[in-house]
Amino acid sequence: MEGWDPNTKSTLTQIPLLTTKAGPRDGAAWTQRLKEEYKALIAYTGMNKSNDNDWFRISAANPEGTRWTGKCWYVYNLLKYEFDLQFDIPVTYPATAPELELPELDGKTHKMYRGGKICLTVHFKPLWAKNCPRFGIAHALCLGLAPWLAAEVPILVDSGMIKHKDDVSTSSDL
Amino acid sequence: MELELKEMLHDLETLRKALPDHPSNQTLINKLQSHVEHVCSLAKSVPVRRSKVKDMSAEVVDSNPYSRLMALQRMGIVENYERIREFSVAIVGIGGVGSVAAEMLTRCGIGRLLLYDYDKVELANMNRLFFRPEQCGMTKTDAAVQTLADINPDVVLESYTLNITTVQGFNTFMSSLKNKAFRSNKDSGGVDLVLSCVDNYEARMVVNQACNELGQTWMESGVSENAVSGHIQLLIPGETACFACAPPLVVASGVDERTLKREGVCAASLPTTMGVVAGLLVQNTLKFLLKFGHVSPYLGYNALKDFFPTMEMKPNPQCSNAACLERQKEYILAKPARDAAAKAKMEAESLSAAEFPLHADNEWNISVVDDSEADKSDAKSSDFLPEGLMRELPTADDFQKPPVSEPTVSSNDDLDELRKQLEALNAA
Numbered sequence: 001m002e003g004w005d006p007n008t009k010s011t012l013t014q015i016p017l018l019t020t021k022a023g024p025r026d027g028a029a030w031t032q033r034l035k036e037e038y039k040a041l042i043a044y045t046g047m048n049k050s051n052d053n054d055w056f057r058i059s060a061a062n063p064e065g066t067r068w069t070g071k072c073w074y075v076y077n078l079l080k081y082e083f084d085l086q087f088d089i090p091v092t093y094p095a096t097a098p099e100l101e102l103p104e105l106d107g108k109t110h111k112m113y114r115g116g117k118i119c120l121t122v123h124f125k126p127l128w129a130k131n132c133p134r135f136g137i138a139h140a141l142c143l144g145l146a147p148w149l150a151a152e153v154p155i156l157v158d159s160g161m162i163k164h165k166d167d168v169s170t171s172s173d174l
Numbered sequence: 175m176e177l178e179l180k181e182m183l184h185d186l187e188t189l190r191k192a193l194p195d196h197p198s199n200q201t202l203i204n205k206l207q208s209h210v211e212h213v214c215s216l217a218k219s220v221p222v223r224r225s226k227v228k229d230m231s232a233e234v235v236d237s238n239p240y241s242r243l244m245a246l247q248r249m250g251i252v253e254n255y256e257r258i259r260e261f262s263v264a265i266v267g268i269g270g271v272g273s274v275a276a277e278m279l280t281r282c283g284i285g286r287l288l289l290y291d292y293d294k295v296e297l298a299n300m301n302r303l304f305f306r307p308e309q310c311g312m313t314k315t316d317a318a319v320q321t322l323a324d325i326n327p328d329v330v331l332e333s334y335t336l337n338i339t340t341v342q343g344f345n346t347f348m349s350s351l352k353n354k355a356f357r358s359n360k361d362s363g364g365v366d367l368v369l370s371c372v373d374n375y376e377a378r379m380v381v382n383q384a385c386n387e388l389g390q391t392w393m394e395s396g397v398s399e400n401a402v403s404g405h406i407q408l409l410i411p412g413e414t415a416c417f418a419c420a421p422p423l424v425v426a427s428g429v430d431e432r433t434l435k436r437e438g439v440c441a442a443s444l445p446t447t448m449g450v451v452a453g454l455l456v457q458n459t460l461k462f463l464l465k466f467g468h469v470s471p472y473l474g475y476n477a478l479k480d481f482f483p484t485m486e487m488k489p490n491p492q493c494s495n496a497a498c499l500e501r502q503k504e505y506i507l508a509k510p511a512r513d514a515a516a517k518a519k520m521e522a523e524s525l526s527a528a529e530f531p532l533h534a535d536n537e538w539n540i541s542v543v544d545d546s547e548a549d550k551s552d553a554k555s556s557d558f559l560p561e562g563l564m565r566e567l568p569t570a571d572d573f574q575k576p577p578v579s580e581p582t583v584s585s586n587d588d589l590d591e592l593r594k595q596l597e598a599l600n601a602a
Contacts, residue, residue: 035589045596091339
């Protein structure tokens with residue numbers, strides 16, 4: 001964990017760790033895991049809100065809790081850039097991390113696999129593997145998606161690959 | 175089309191007769207005629223799909239697609255080549271390695287191929303073999319079936335356009351591997367071998383999970399991101415290391431947020447390395463299926479030094495994959511039966527060998543001592559150490575059990591309640 005900024009570190013320590021090692025095919029154990037996922041997400045979202053650092057919305061898109069959809073955003077130069085966020089819980093979860101997708105950015109950056117899956121290989125996957133099964137969705141967002149947005153959004157904006165929604169609407173309104 | 179062209183030729187002839195005999199007319203008509211004849215021959219050479227072949231023949235004629243393969247029997251390499259038609263092989267990932275492996279097996283006359291991929295063909299794939307530019311936009315599975323069915327209509331092709339890492343995709347993947355419709359009399363599973371030709375860790379773990387659960391032998395293949403090395407590996411659940419038995423190197427290495435690669439995730443690839451790895455993979459597959467030569471448990475390929483390391487890996491008794499541990503248990507339980515079979519085979523071989531003493535006299539009383547006994551004691555316990563030696567580090571054979579989750583009786587342990595709580599936070 002050396003090299004991570006102190007803020008991320010202190011946030012991470014406050015997200016409850018998970019204990020049940022179970023994937024979507026494990027029946028009752030998965031339900032237990034799902035409860036832990038919710039608790040961690042509730043704690044993390046609450047913490048973000050109270051620290052005025054709210055930056056995502058996520059909720060299960062099916063009753064089994066295997067597909068999740070929501071939004072995430074990043075503020076750069078005082079402008080808020082918002083993206084759709086989605087991912088599936090893989091069958092080998094939690095041995096393998098969920099592949100977080102930002103479908104709107106597909107094809108706009110090299111740091112992405114097909115379908116808008118953000119690249120987590122170097123900065124996040126090893127951490128996930130070392131901390132299996134204690135890390136969950138909340139940790140993936142905190143340690144996987146947040147640093148990716150911090151690294152990529154400024155480049156995407158500066159290079160003109162993405163435009164702020166106000167700029168887009170004014171130009172199309174004319 | 176042919177009929178039209180014939181009529182055109184006929185009309186030209188009539189025209190020649192009808193027109194006054196002027197040289198310029200004649201030259202023009204001759205020219206037209208030769209054009210039509212050319213188009214005629216082009217029309218005739220439009221590819222025709224060959225019809226299916228019922229039995230593989232060893233007859234050496236130009237029209238026999240299997241003569242060179244059946245010659246393997248005459249050369250004494252393969253006992254019964256035609257058995258290849260009974261085999262089903264599943265190929266997961268129809269990319270640079272998988273597509274070439276599929277073509278090789280198709281040309282070899284494999285019985286049935288199951289192809290899995292969710293991706294589409296792109297121009298960026300054209301530095302590799304198999305796919306053609308006009309197939310861009312098609313799913314890789316459809317494009318592969320199109321080409322493979324043309325090459326060899328005898329092969330039964332099944333294509334599955336799905337992502338095996340999702341719950342739904344995995345269920346379809348599992349049931350397709352279990353489907354025994356192709357050979358009803360088979361006592362084993364629905365396929366004989368699974369070839370993993372995927373490009374990421376997640377998908378490999380999924381193939382590993384499926385094969386461990388089914389007890390299905392599979393082969394893994396891979397090409398490095400820098401395109402200059404690759405490997406193939408044979409995985410027999412319970413007998414050899416599974417893909418989860420040894421964690422990947424990156425887990426053991428330290429990481430840093432700043433190592434977020436600036437140049438992006440585009441991996442390099444070469445048609446050569448991918449072709450070599452596909453060749454090694456299918457060679458091992460043929461040896462495994464048709465029972466000839468030595469089937470490599472692991473074969474590496476370092477293109478820069480042309481180095482081909484081989485090794486064997488035993489399963490990890492502390493593997494994190496529960497299905498792997500079950501297969502290991504079964505394998506150990508089946509040991510007496512295996513030993514008996516091996517012994518019977520040895521005896522049968524020694525019986526068929528010379529029964530008279532090798533040497534009539536033994537002046538010096540030389541006797542051959544069987545050293546398999548010593549081997550056995552070694553194999554029995556890896557703890558065995560010669561007298562006077564001791565281990566420096568303690569053994570860690572007790573698997574560190576993760577702390578058993580205590581039934582956390584908290585106030586809010588209802589799933590719906592938790593979901594509502596998160597939604598409330600999301601709405602705020």
